Amino acid sequence: MKNETRQTNGTDAILSTANTLRWEIGDNIHDTLVESIYTDAQRIAARTVTVPESRPAFSFDRQLDRLITSRWFGFPLMFLMLAVVFWLTVEGANVPSAMIASLLVDTVHPWLRGAFSVLGSPWWFTGLMVDGVWLAMAWVISVMLPPMAIFFPLFTLLEDFGYLPRVAFNMDSLFRRAGAHGKQSLSMTMGFGCNAAGVVATRIIDSPRERLIAIITNNFSLCNGRWPTQILIASIFFGALVPAHLAGLATAGAVVAVAMLGIFFTLAVSWGLSNTVLKGEASAFSLELPPYRPPQLWQTLYTSLIDRTAIVLWRAIVFAAPAGAVIWLVSNIHIGELSLAEHFINNADPFGILLGLNGVILLAYIIAIPANEIVIPTVLMLTVLSAKLTGVGDGAGVMFELDDASGVADVLRAGGWTMLTGLNLMLFSLLHNPCSTTIYTIYKETKSVKWTAVATVLPVLMGLVVCFLVAQVYRLLA
Amino acid sequence: MIDPAKALMLFGIIAAVAALFFLPKIGLVARWKRARRGMQRVLIEDALKHIFDCEYKNIHCTTESIAGTLLIPTDQAAELLTRLAVMGLLSTGDNGVHLTADGRSYALRVIRVHRLWERYLADETSVPATEWHASAELAEHTLTAAQTEALAAQIGNPHFDPHGDPIPTTSGEIPPKVGRSLLSLHSGEFAVVTHIEDEPETVFAQLTAQGLHVGMQVMMIERNNDRVRFAANGEEIVLAPLLANNLTVAPMTEEEQRITAPLSPLTTLSVGQEAHVLSISKAMRGHQRRRLMDLGVVPGTMIRAEMTSASGDPTAYSIRGALVALRRQHAEMIYIKKD
Numbered sequence: 001m002k003n004e005t006r007q008t009n010g011t012d013a014i015l016s017t018a019n020t021l022r023w024e025i026g027d028n029i030h031d032t033l034v035e036s037i038y039t040d041a042q043r044i045a046a047r048t049v050t051v052p053e054s055r056p057a058f059s060f061d062r063q064l065d066r067l068i069t070s071r072w073f074g075f076p077l078m079f080l081m082l083a084v085v086f087w088l089t090v091e092g093a094n095v096p097s098a099m100i101a102s103l104l105v106d107t108v109h110p111w112l113r114g115a116f117s118v119l120g121s122p123w124w125f126t127g128l129m130v131d132g133v134w135l136a137m138a139w140v141i142s143v144m145l146p147p148m149a150i151f152f153p154l155f156t157l158l159e160d161f162g163y164l165p166r167v168a169f170n171m172d173s174l175f176r177r178a179g180a181h182g183k184q185s186l187s188m189t190m191g192f193g194c195n196a197a198g199v200v201a202t203r204i205i206d207s208p209r210e211r212l213i214a215i216i217t218n219n220f221s222l223c224n225g226r227w228p229t230q231i232l233i234a235s236i237f238f239g240a241l242v243p244a245h246l247a248g249l250a251t252a253g254a255v256v257a258v259a260m261l262g263i264f265f266t267l268a269v270s271w272g273l274s275n276t277v278l279k280g281e282a283s284a285f286s287l288e289l290p291p292y293r294p295p296q297l298w299q300t301l302y303t304s305l306i307d308r309t310a311i312v313l314w315r316a317i318v319f320a321a322p323a324g325a326v327i328w329l330v331s332n333i334h335i336g337e338l339s340l341a342e343h344f345i346n347n348a349d350p351f352g353i354l355l356g357l358n359g360v361i362l363l364a365y366i367i368a369i370p371a372n373e374i375v376i377p378t379v380l381m382l383t384v385l386s387a388k389l390t391g392v393g394d395g396a397g398v399m400f401e402l403d404d405a406s407g408v409a410d411v412l413r414a415g416g417w418t419m420l421t422g423l424n425l426m427l428f429s430l431l432h433n434p435c436s437t438t439i440y441t442i443y444k445e446t447k448s449v450k451w452t453a454v455a456t457v458l459p460v461l462m463g464l465v466v467c468f469l470v471a472q473v474y475r476l477l478a
Numbered sequence: 479m480i481d482p483a484k485a486l487m488l489f490g491i492i493a494a495v496a497a498l499f500f501l502p503k504i505g506l507v508a509r510w511k512r513a514r515r516g517m518q519r520v521l522i523e524d525a526l527k528h529i530f531d532c533e534y535k536n537i538h539c540t541t542e543s544i545a546g547t548l549l550i551p552t553d554q555a556a557e558l559l560t561r562l563a564v565m566g567l568l569s570t571g572d573n574g575v576h577l578t579a580d581g582r583s584y585a586l587r588v589i590r591v592h593r594l595w596e597r598y599l600a601d602e603t604s605v606p607a608t609e610w611h612a613s614a615e616l617a618e619h620t621l622t623a624a625q626t627e628a629l630a631a632q633i634g635n636p637h638f639d640p641h642g643d644p645i646p647t648t649s650g651e652i653p654p655k656v657g658r659s660l661l662s663l664h665s666g667e668f669a670v671v672t673h674i675e676d677e678p679e680t681v682f683a684q685l686t687a688q689g690l691h692v693g694m695q696v697m698m699i700e701r702n703n704d705r706v707r708f709a710a711n712g713e714e715i716v717l718a719p720l721l722a723n724n725l726t727v728a729p730m731t732e733e734e735q736r737i738t739a740p741l742s743p744l745t746t747l748s749v750g751q752e753a754h755v756l757s758i759s760k761a762m763r764g765h766q767r768r769r770l771m772d773l774g775v776v777p778g779t780m781i782r783a784e785m786t787s788a789s790g791d792p793t794a795y796s797i798r799g800a801l802v803a804l805r806r807q808h809a810e811m812i813y814i815k816k817d
Contacts (some may be wrong), residue, residue: 016651019637023653027638028693031758034771038779065785065794074788169803173789176805180790207765208605276502280603284765287803288772289794354480468489472482 040168061292069164078167082189085154089193093146100145104138121331128328131398136324136374139399140316144194147224148312151193152304158187160295165253168287178267179274180217181210182287188214188266191221192259196312199445200224209281213270215442216455219434220266222259226374229257229429232376236409237422254426259417262430266461277454315437319370324399327367327378331385331397341398345386355464356424356471360386360415365428370436375429377401380408420474424467431463511616520619522742523588524548525558526567527618529577530585534655539574549678561722591626592618593639593646598629600640601764608683610640611676634698642673642692642726642761660725661706663698668736670695671710673726681724688715693760696727711759711813712740742816744781744795744809751816752782759811766808775799775812 067073112134116126158164164186172182183205191198198218205211222230234254239247242464330341338346345359352358364378377399384393392411393400402408412421433456434442443452499506528547532539541709545555552573559575560567565790567581577585595617605613621629626796627648630636637645646652657672671694676682690710699707699714708715730736747753758770774797775781784794792803804812 017648019647019651020653022637023644027636027642031771031776035776037777038774038776062784068783069788069794071788071790169792169794170788172787172803172805173791176791234536258655280599280605282602282765284634284769285808286769287792289801291801354485444704468485472486472489475482476486 064368074170089147089151092150096146097142100142109179128325132324133321134330135399136320137317139374140320140371148309152308153301156304157295160300162290162292165289178270180213180270181205184214188221191218193224194312195219195223195434196441197308199441207283209278209283213273217266217269219459220262222262226429229376230258230426233422233426235405237419258426258430316371319436323370328397341388355467356420380411383411387415389414428463428467431459432464433460493494527588532595583650586650588618589815590646591621593643594630596639598633598635607686657728660722660727663701665698668697668730669727670730671725672728675724686796691761712737741813744812744814745806747783749782753814753816754813755781756813762811773802
């Protein structure tokens with residue numbers, strides 16, 4: 001006991017002396033330590049490392065850098081590169097998407113139905129598993145897989161080569177004004193492929209505050225699950241406004257305008273966040289520009305297909321399967337005369353119409369949270385169901401798509417859609433909660449319920465407000 | 479269907495009500511938070527802090543000065559002092575009020591939280607310097623002892639706050655005040671800024687706006703009753719004596735280099751030129767400072783401007799074999815010496 005007390009006294013004395021000394025030394029000690037480490041390292045390196053005598057006066061890297069970061073070529077080159085990547089993705093994905101869809105939806109789906117009935121499965125089980133779960137999965141795979149399998153490797157190749165850090169370098173000024181990091185331009189672009197992958201891509205941002213900003217705003221990049229929705233609705237409602245030979249241009253214009261609006265919201269929300277709730281979060285800027293390297297083609301293909309595409313696709317399938325079941329169930333469980341879906345649609349319709357949308361759209365966005373890819377098939381199915389259309393679709397709870405836009409237009413108009421509904425659907429498709437795969441990814445990346453909730457709820461609120469305002473103004477003017 | 483004009487109007491009203499509640503600084507929520515500062519415990523702790531501060535600086539402390547600091551009427555301040563005396567925290571002697579041992583230890587606890595919090599904000603967050611004090615004024619009354627110790631451990635048990643004030647230890651030790659006022663320097667005398675008084679807030683904001691920070695080298699040029707002219711890190715600054723009195727300085731050691739000309743920041747390096755790093759400004763703190771040092775930006779490092787971004791701002795420098803882009807606002811705080 002006595003011994004112990006003495007020991008404590010001894011420690012206290014030492015601690016107290018240490019305190020006094022630290023007060024005398026002052027606050028510079030850490031800087032001095034780092035400096036001395038560098039001095040030592042430098043001395044050791046100078047003794048042991050030999051550097052080739054002459055650095056080439058004409059360095060290829062610097063020459064290329066001058067071009068890529070030049071005032072005149074920097075941005076046009078960047079837009080050109082991105083345009084080529086997007087064009088390759090869209091054009092290249094069309095054919096395989098159609099092939100996968102015809103295989104999984106047009107061939108395997110009827111076959112599965114046959115197989116289930118041969119095995120004596122009750123109708124509701126066939127419906128739940130084949131029309132619900134299988135179809136949702138098939139849709140997600142056919143819409144999602146081909147563009148991702150093209151976009152991610154291309155993007156990774158550019159990254160590997162060393163071009164993307166230069167894009168971040170060129171774009172930093174814009175993002176700095178929004179309180180964000182230049183590298184956010186990369187995670188944002190990645191978001192145009194897939195928001196979940198975009199959120200993962202924010203790992204390259206090493207400053208905590210700027211990374212959080214990039215994660216929360218990634219959803220404002222239209223992902224490839226939403227491009228088809230935008231294009232379809234734009235061609236029906238905007239393409240139809242102009243003469244036929246200009247329809248393609250009007251459609252493209254409307255879609256690009258929505259994508260640009262997304263970029264605007266990315267910057268505006270980044271600015272808002274960095275000046276309010278994220279004002280105090282730690283932040284440090286530096287951006288390393290690695291030397292150019294010939295990309296390693298096979299390794300890139302492997303990592304981008306396995307690490308990015310496969311993981312994201314798997315998560316999407318896991319979330320889509322139960323969604324398919326829910327979609328089938330709400331359309332087939334009846335309370336009284338009407339199905340659950342119709343009850344919801346009837347009740348939500350006044351609110352939906354106030355927002356310039358309708359009950360069908362609201363329900364579709366709730367049950368299709370797992371994947372934006374299945375929003376349009378769900379909308380079509382629910383419209384047929386609730387408007388009691390005959391001759392289109394495959395029955396309650398069976399999502400479907402039509403081969404030509406005019407067929408879709410007929411169904412939607414029969415469901416009471418107007419120009420305003422089309423416009424607001426495009427806006428709401430841009431401004432709503434991220435899909436559940438992305439929400440899960442945000443949670444995994446931030447490990448914070450709070451920021452996941454902000455990233456989820458903020459875009460929906462913005463979408464509701466924007467749609468509401470647009471609807472009122474449209475009605476006042478129309 | 480609701481009439482669109484009415485719907486818009488309703489929306490406007492809801493937005494206005496939300497703004498009334500949640501606007502920063504003037505919203506009801508912000509006001510309510512401020513109002514809580516007037517609570518009794520807060521007043522007691524603030525009064526103790528003020529009296530401690532007077533004793534530490536060896537200045538006379540009066541009921542009026544307490545009332546002034548706490549922004550309360552004089553009679554309320556007098557009441558407060560009586561209350562403190564009843565609680566055994568204060569003793570009244572011939573020459574004004576003094577803290578008892580209990581009062582002193584209570585005051586030091588509050589001060590410890592305040593300074594630790596300021597240090598935390600300076601090193602671990604991006605909260606601007608002008609907001610440290612106000613935030614610490616709130617934190618000092620709300621943090622529990624356990625939270626305070628956790629915070630201290632998290633930031634490495636620092637010994638000084640960002641203004642240069644020593645942080646009391648858990649056992650209430652604090653070194654005696656050292657250094658003297660900037661006003662005491664003779665013309666041509668060199669010294670280092672060791673402390674910048676953070677109260678009142680407007681004065682501190684003015685000093686910060688001049689670019690003054692702890693760790694700067696100063697040289698007195700001339701002073702008279704109207705103004706004080708001195709060089710801070712080689713840059714000439716003119717202040718009213720009242721403001722200059724808020725700067726505390728300490729003599730420099732013999733081996734430290736005297737700065738006689740304005741320091742040239744990294745931003746003065748044009749593409750293709752190279753220079754040695756002289757120092758990183760003490761105004762750059764926390765994560766950003768650590769990041770730069772990790773990259774090898776330490777005194778003596780050779781640094782070379784390689785290219786500017788297409789949009790003009792970040793500039794890429796080669797630092798110890800790596801190409802690193804730095805923003806102008808940070809490059810301005812790195813001082814260099816061209817050969």
